Amino acid sequence: MTDYRFVILGGGMVAGYAAKELVEQGLKRGELGIVSSDTALPYERPPLSKGFLAGKEDEASTLINDAGFYQSHGIDVHLGIEIDRLDPTTKRLHARTGEEFSYEKLLAATGARVRTLRLPGADLDDLFYLRSLDDSKRIRAAAAQAEQAAVVGAGFIGMEVASVLAEKGVKTTMLFPEERVWQRFFTPEMSAFFERYYEGHGVSLLRGQSLKAFEGDGKLSAVVVESGQRLPVQMAVAGIGVAPATELFQSAGVAVENGVVTNEYLETSVHDIYAAGDVASYWDVLYKKRRRVEHWDNAVEQGKHAARLLAGQRAPFVHVPYFFSDVFDLSYEFWGDVDGSDQVIYRGDVSRGAFSVWWLRDERTIAAFVMNRPDEERELAPQLIAEQQPLPKALLAEAHTGRS
Numbered sequence: 496m497t498d499y500r501f502v503i504l505g506g507g508m509v510a511g512y513a514a515k516e517l518v519e520q521g522l523k524r525g526e527l528g529i530v531s532s533d534t535a536l537p538y539e540r541p542p543l544s545k546g547f548l549a550g551k552e553d554e555a556s557t558l559i560n561d562a563g564f565y566q567s568h569g570i571d572v573h574l575g576i577e578i579d580r581l582d583p584t585t586k587r588l589h590a591r592t593g594e595e596f597s598y599e600k601l602l603a604a605t606g607a608r609v610r611t612l613r614l615p616g617a618d619l620d621d622l623f624y625l626r627s628l629d630d631s632k633r634i635r636a637a638a639a640q641a642e643q644a645a646v647v648g649a650g651f652i653g654m655e656v657a658s659v660l661a662e663k664g665v666k667t668t669m670l671f672p673e674e675r676v677w678q679r680f681f682t683p684e685m686s687a688f689f690e691r692y693y694e695g696h697g698v699s700l701l702r703g704q705s706l707k708a709f710e711g712d713g714k715l716s717a718v719v720v721e722s723g724q725r726l727p728v729q730m731a732v733a734g735i736g737v738a739p740a741t742e743l744f745q746s747a748g749v750a751v752e753n754g755v756v757t758n759e760y761l762e763t764s765v766h767d768i769y770a771a772g773d774v775a776s777y778w779d780v781l782y783k784k785r786r787r788v789e790h791w792d793n794a795v796e797q798g799k800h801a802a803r804l805l806a807g808q809r810a811p812f813v814h815v816p817y818f819f820s821d822v823f824d825l826s827y828e829f830w831g832d833v834d835g836s837d838q839v840i841y842r843g844d845v846s847r848g849a850f851s852v853w854w855l856r857d858e859r860t861i862a863a864f865v866m867n868r869p870d871e872e873r874e875l876a877p878q879l880i881a882e883q884q885p886l887p888k889a890l891l892a893e894a895h896t897g898r899s
């Protein structure tokens with residue numbers, strides 16, 4: 496049994512940033528243990544579908560803190576250990592392989608796991624999912640050999656992976672059941688722009704198509720869609736969403752509902768257990784609703800906030816949700832939550848890929864998307880949303896309305 500004052504369960508992005516912040520808060524040697532089923536020290540995940548996947552960044556550059564950081568601050572990182580039981584009464588974590596850890600305060604940071612396809616042939620080699628560094632390495636290696644690839648799903652991960660594969664010269668088809676790319680989030684104008692951009696960069700789109708099967712003899716050789724169309728491919732990557740890794744907490748009696756439920760202080764229903772990052776369903780005081788965010792900024796900010804909570808500074812987490820994405824040579828950012836919007840306003844030129852989109856409810860700004868626009872708009876977006884302000888007249892002057 497190893498005893499700690501603080502244990503972070505999960506060695507991902509939350510763990511990396513929480514450890515950094517705990518050190519800033521005066522952490523003493525031996526007080527913190529991180530327990531992770533992953534094989535690598537906490538790393539940034541965004542490069543796994545961008546620079547690292549493209550072969551432009553190396554493994555060391557993805558680390559949130561280097562190995563020396565943990566050593567010099569006396570932080571134990573237990574890698575390759577999967578916890579399968581939590582006992583909140585004795586405050587102990589039990590690993591499948593027999594190790595035990597005790598905590599005074601626990602931070603639940605188990606993140607999310609990819610959803611997988613249950614279809615004939617789904618067990619063939621060269622059908623990939625992307626969550627970990629090891630996944631990204633495998634996809635990178637396969638892409639170096641493949642001539643044709645299918646990307647299943649046209650959300651965040653699907654769009655990023657398809658752009659990297661196409662840039663590597665792999666003939667890529669993105670197929671998805673919706674009528675247009677990232678239908679759940681993009682407006683029709685935004686989808687239309689990205690679809691043109693992808694097709695212009697050599698990606699074929701198969702809209703409104705569900706997968707029927709994967710074919711191959713041990714190795715993948717084709718994907719078959721419901722219409723019967725058969726695409727010869729040497730690899731496929733499915734980006735069909737993730738589910739929060741909550742089983743452990745649920746069986747320990749911690750309240751779970753689409754994530755580990757917390758209040759605005761990231762406190763769970765069980766005393767001395769906090770949750771942060773992809774696994775946490777927290778009370779968002781800005782929008783007055785429960786929210787679970789699967790994005791980088793949330794993991795960073797909640798990781799840091801949770802560290803301060805562990806260190807005894809009790810304050811609510813108040814933050815405008817944010818994410819960014821890079822596809823081909825485009826970078827965009829998004830703030831807020833479009834739910835309940837009654838008006839959408841565009842600035843700039845959608846057809847040229849230099850535009851911003853502003854979602855309003857009762858004339859107040861609730862969300863914004865900004866790509867290739869002046870910094871002023873980037874700076875204004877989170878501010879207007881946090882303060883629930885209308886769009887300033889100067890911004891409205893050059894704006895036009897569109898469909899939500």
Ligand SMILES: Cc1cc2nc3c(=O)[nH]c(=O)nc-3n(C[C@H](O)[C@H](O)[C@H](O)COP(=O)(O)OP(=O)(O)OC[C@H]3O[C@@H](n4cnc5c(N)ncnc54)[C@H](O)[C@@H]3O)c2cc1C
Pocket residue numbers: 504505506507508509510530531532533539540541542543544576577578579604605606607625626627652740743771772773774788789790791792794817818819820821
């Ligand atoms: C490929 C990829 C690209 C991304 N790109 C972007 C982007 O461009 N922009 C953006 O905003 N967001 C992006 N994200 C999202 C962002 O990376 C995540 O929101 C973030 O990683 C969440 O951090 P986390 O610490 O909550 O979970 P994770 O980083 O997933 O860490 C969870 C950790 O818990 C461990 N674990 C789970 N269960 C157990 C257990 N039972 N026992 C022990 N350990 C356990 C796992 O091994 C892992 O180490 C991307 C995600 C991926 C996968």
